[in-house]
Structure formats: C-alpha cells, structure tokens
Amino acid sequence: MNATTELTATVISPEEIRKHWQSHRGLTRRLIEAFPEDQFFTFSIGGMRPFSELIAELNRIAASAATGLPTGNWHSESYASATTPATKAEVLALWDNVTTAIDSNWPLMTLERFHETDKAFGMYEGVVYSLLLYFIDNEIHHRGQAYVYFRALGLEPVPFWDRN
Amino acid sequence: MNATTELTATVISPEEIRKHWQSHRGLTRRLIEAFPEDQFFTFSIGGMRPFSELIAELNRIAASAATGLPTGNWHSESYASATTPATKAEVLALWDNVTTAIDSNWPLMTLERFHETDKAFGMYEGVVYSLLLYFIDNEIHHRGQAYVYFRALGLEPVPFWDRN
Numbered sequence: 001m002n003a004t005t006e007l008t009a010t011v012i013s014p015e016e017i018r019k020h021w022q023s024h025r026g027l028t029r030r031l032i033e034a035f036p037e038d039q040f041f042t043f044s045i046g047g048m049r050p051f052s053e054l055i056a057e058l059n060r061i062a063a064s065a066a067t068g069l070p071t072g073n074w075h076s077e078s079y080a081s082a083t084t085p086a087t088k089a090e091v092l093a094l095w096d097n098v099t100t101a102i103d104s105n106w107p108l109m110t111l112e113r114f115h116e117t118d119k120a121f122g123m124y125e126g127v128v129y130s131l132l133l134y135f136i137d138n139e140i141h142h143r144g145q146a147y148v149y150f151r152a153l154g155l156e157p158v159p160f161w162d163r164n
Numbered sequence: 165m166n167a168t169t170e171l172t173a174t175v176i177s178p179e180e181i182r183k184h185w186q187s188h189r190g191l192t193r194r195l196i197e198a199f200p201e202d203q204f205f206t207f208s209i210g211g212m213r214p215f216s217e218l219i220a221e222l223n224r225i226a227a228s229a230a231t232g233l234p235t236g237n238w239h240s241e242s243y244a245s246a247t248t249p250a251t252k253a254e255v256l257a258l259w260d261n262v263t264t265a266i267d268s269n270w271p272l273m274t275l276e277r278f279h280e281t282d283k284a285f286g287m288y289e290g291v292v293y294s295l296l297l298y299f300i301d302n303e304i305h306h307r308g309q310a311y312v313y314f315r316a317l318g319l320e321p322v323p324f325w326d327r328n
Contacts, residue, residue, distance in 0.1 A: 009276055010175065112173055114175045138324070144309045148313075
C-alpha cells in the first residue's frame with residue numbers, strides 16, 4: 001500500500017482503480033471457466049472472433065500493461081509475438097500470471113504517472129489514466145460479447161454485477 | 165468548471181471522468197443511430213432483450229444518475245415508472261436530454277461526493293465513484309452485446325475505439 005490509498009478527497013485512488021480493474025478481471029476469469037471448452041475455441045456469431053481469441057487479446061494487453069502502465073516498458077516485442085494458448089487451462093494459467101504481475105508492479109504507479117503521456121505497446125499514444133480505462137473498457141466490451149455467445153449457446157452466464 | 169478540474173496529481177479529475185462518461189455515451193448514441201429502425205425493437209439472440217430494451221435501461225439509469233450522483237436525488241419514482249419510447253427518434257431525443265442533464269448537474273459533483281455512500285435509485289448501496297463506474301461499465305457491457313447484434317445482422321458497427 002502506498003500513501004495515496006489514504007486519499008479521500010479524490011475521484012478514485014490508485015488502490016481503488018487497481019481493485020476495480022482486478023474485479024473486472026475476476027469476473028472475466030469466471031466467465032472463461034464457465035465457457036464450454038470446445039466452444040471456447042470455435043463458437044462465433046456473425047464472423048466475429050471466438051471467445052478464445054478475444055481473451056488472447058485481453059491477455060496480451062494486460063500482460064503488456066502490467067509493466068507498461070507503471071514503468072513505460074510495454075515489452076512491445078513479446079506483445080506482438082504472443083501466441084494464443086491451445087487449452088482453457090493454459091489460458092487461465094496465463095491469466096493468473098498477469099493478475100499477479102499487475103499487482104506486483106502496481107506500487108510503482110505514482111499519482112503523477114496517471115497523467116503522463118505514453119505510447120501503449122509502443123504504438124498508441126495517450127495519457128496513462130486514459131490508457132488504463134481503455135484496457136478496462138475493452139475487456140468489458142469483449143466480455144459483453146461473450147455473454148451473447150453464452151446466451152446463444154443456451155447457457156446462463158455468471159452475473160455481470162457480481163465482481164466479488 | 166470547478167477548481168478540481170485543475171488537479172494534475174490525481175488518478176482522474178471530475179472533469180476527465182465526466183468526459184469519459186460522455187464519450188462513451190456519444191459512441192452508444194452513434195450505435196443507436198446506425199441500428200436499423202425495425203430491428204432495433206425486435207432483433208434478439210438467445211432470448212436476450214432487443215437493443216431498444218437495453219437502451220431503455222441505460223436511459224433510465226443515466227436520467228436518474230444525472231441528479232442522483234451529484235445530489236442524492238435519484239427521482240426513484242419516475243425511474244421505476246419510465247416507459248420505453250416507441251421510435252428511435254424518441255429514444256435519441258430522450259438520450260440527448262439526459263446528456264444535457266448530466267452536464268448541467270455535473271458542477272455539483274464535489275471531490276468529497278465521490279466517496280460518499282448513497283443508494284442508487286433508492287435501492288443499490290455503494291460509494292458514489294463506484295456507482296458511476298458501474299453505470300459506465302453497464303453501458304459498455306450492453307453496447308458490446310449490441311455489437312454482436314450488428315454483426316449477426318451482417319452489418320459493420322461503428323468502431324469501438326472512436327469516442328470523438
């Protein structure tokens with residue numbers, strides 16, 4: 001915990017937005033667990049990517065962001081060359097490694113860092129807070145699409161409002 | 165604009181999160197405009213609500229939040245009794261009224277308010293910043309579902325990354 005977690009006269013503290021991000025990641029993880037293994041890699045609507053490909057994108061982004069957001073090191077080369085795992089177990093193991101990496105690097109996030117300009121993955125310029133929000137929003141967006149896949153498969157997804 | 169918009173040593177300022185919210189609302193509005201009128205009220209996948217019903221929910225939430233977030237007055241009675249408009253034009257007119265209401269009430273949002281506890285719509289208890297994030301997230305979630313509806317209809321949706 002750094003001193004900024006003690007702030008109350010603020011929109012949101014660094015610790016609160018870390019928890020917000022991780023709580024969304026927790027929900028996405030539960031949705032991956034609940035998705036049938038075979039359909040995870042194949043099911044699609046309207047020519048869209050299967051859930052596995054959406055998750056591979058989210059894993060690449062978050063793995064790069066875990067160090068990129070706090071330090072500016074986006075590991076752009078490994079980001080570009082990352083491959084998609086072949087089983088849900090591998091996907092989840094990668095997901096969990098990223099979860100740990102986010103938390104272990106988070107103490108490096110200073111308040112000033114949130115308003116520095118950086119290039120995500122060496123490509124997309126933005127202010128750090130807006131890059132972080134984009135990554136979270138992008139996860140919610142794709143996960144929302146996976147909710148439709150669930151329903152189209154006749155399955156009941158985990159509740160969106162449950163982030164515990 | 166109030167003095168808090170001048171803060172730089174912060175995760176995100178009140179003005180930045182207002183813009184973030186409104187930029188998402190702008191994207192959702194463009195998606196409503198692009199959706200075919202007839203399908204807007206009828207098209208569904210897997211027993212889910214049509215886009216019109218998802219948007220009706222978002223309009224109810226945002227209309228209530230426009231005053232509820234800054235002042236604690238959620239107009240819970242009108243929230244509960246709100247009806248779904250019958251045409252896209254009416255939906256968009258309601259959407260624009262809410263956009264104006266959010267902006268006109270936003271100067272009432274103090275930094276302290278973001279960490280007060282309140283009951284959204286008189287029902288759901290939470291800290292104000294987390295209620296706001298929930299409303300934004302809920303919009304992204306349902307809009308992501310509408311992107312699948314677009315694709316399933318063989319249409320190209322407006323790009324997710326374009327919030328201008």
